[in-house]
Amino acid sequence: MPTQPHHQTDPSAEVPDLDAFIGYNLKRAYILVETDFRAAMGDEGLSPRVFSALSFIVQFPNITQSELARQLGVERSGLVAIVDELEMRGFLTRALVPGDRRVQALIPTAAGRAAHGRALDKVxxxxxxxxxGFTEEERQTLLALLLKTRAIAEDTGGGTE
Amino acid sequence: MPTQPHHQTDPSAEVPDLDAFIGYNLKRAYILVETDFRAAMGDEGLSPRVFSALSFIVQFPNITQSELARQLGVERSGLVAIVDELEMRGFLTRALVPGDRRVQALIPTAAGRAAHGRALDKVxxxxxxxxxGFTEEERQTLLALLLKTRAIAEDTGGGTE
DNA sequence: ACCATTTCGTTAAGCTCGTAAACTGTTCAT
DNA sequence: ATGAACAGTTTACGAGCTTAACGAAATGGT
Structure with a gap:
């Protein structure tokens, strides 16, 4: 441990700004977007995770919970509460699958599709x-770079896989 | 989009891919980066929030907790645990301020500055x-767009301010 | 056909991060 | 002097997620 000269306030060039890190700004930006998302959806609205789950189910009816968990990047156990909520709201049914009695296919109800449509408009x-405040090009660029971020990490076993 | 769940192809054609939303990808990307951050810091390493707090304290010694909370975008009450951890590790001291007995200035110790330096290298x-997998230009563009995202939201009262 | 392994959905326990509300002590404005 | 505002703290709580374990069902090797 080198002995340090003490006390001199030293905002020198040694300490880089936190804003120089992508991770830090990713977090800050996400919190802001998420907060606005929740405000936009209202008190009875869908949370981000429930919305994304419902989106998958509407887009891919008959998806199983395990497959959905994989797609969303969460554990199977964590998905149960999400599916429970959607079922309790009457937005989906857990349906038996003829060939495999372990699985339960997730099928959106008419109310579920309608709710998803309304949620989609809000989102x-x-x-x-x-x-x-962004140009269309900036939005597309940001989207592309976030997708690339996911791609480089989710492939190389960096995900929840 | 290469990897779609192989269940049932979208019958309505109305449902947009979740990947089209910035918010969703922001979350997925952040989780991946954060997971890698924690792995890089090791078991005894600093968590993202503690690292960012320590960074501020090293860069701006004598900062108060309220001011630090404002900078980090968290509540004052939430900052207590963070400062507690840094103090318990011997990385800072809570110092009395002559003019105002309510405030406690946060002063990094020599060990704190050293730990911050090591953490910085790891980050x-x-x-x-x-x-x-990104070019330097891509990194800078992503960083700039994330900063812009923060800027447009943190100004208009969208933050914790 | 048998047994070991794997998979699916689920429960239970626990962790981390964060907020909101309430309280003490201190400072400030009038 | 008194009321409002502020700094730090404690407590309670919620959201979101993980791991470990389990029963039921399917699967694969031999």
């Missing part, structure tokens, strides 16, 4: 408003 | 490795 409006 | 290596 689109939220992102539209939130990123109003 | 830099982590980001370097994580974003190795």
């Amino acid at each position: 689109r409006a939220h992102e539209e408003r939130f990123f109003a | 830099r290596a982590h980001e370097e490795r994580f974003f190795a």
Whole structure:
């Protein structure tokens, strides 16, 4: 341990700004977007994770919980509460699958599809408003770089796989 | 989009891919980066929030807890545990301030500055490795767009301010 | 056909991060 | 002097996630 000269306030060039790190800004940015998302969805609205789960189920009916968990990047056990909520709201049914009695296919109800449609409008409006200060090109660039970030990490076993 | 769940192809064609939303990808990307961050710091290493707090304290010695909370975008009450941890590790001291007996200035110790230096090296290596598939321009663009995201939201009262 | 392994959904326990509310002590404005 | 505002703290709580274990069902090797 080298002895340090004490006390001299030293905002020197040694200490880099936290803003220089992608990870830090990723976190800060996500918190802001998420907060705005929740506000846009309202008190009875869907949380981000429930919305994304419902989106998958509407887009891919009959998906199993394990497959959905894999797609969402969460554990199977963690998905149970999400599916429970969607089922309790009447947005999906857990259906038996003929060939395999272990699995339960997730099937959106009409109410589920309708709720998803309404939620989708809100989410689109939220992102539209939130990123109003961005040009269309900036939005696309950000999206592409985030997708690339996911791609380089999710392939190399960096995910929850 | 190469990897779709192989269940049932979208019958309505109305449902957009979740990957089209910035918020969703922001979350997925952050989780991946954060996981890699923790792995890079090791079991006894600093968590993201503690590292960022220590960075501020090293860069701005004598900062108060309220001011630090504001800078980090968290509540004052939430900062207590973070400062407790840094103090317990011997990385800072809570110092009395002559003019105002309510405030306690946060002063990094020599050990704190040393630990921050080591952590900094690890974080830099982590980001370097994580974003190795990115060009320098891509990294800078991503950083700039994340900063812009923060800027448009933190100004308009969207933050914790 | 048998047994070991794997998979699916689930429960239970626990962790981390974060907030909100309430309280003490201190400072400030009038 | 008194009321409002502020700094730090404690407590309670919630959201979101993980790991470990389990029963039921399917699968694969021999």
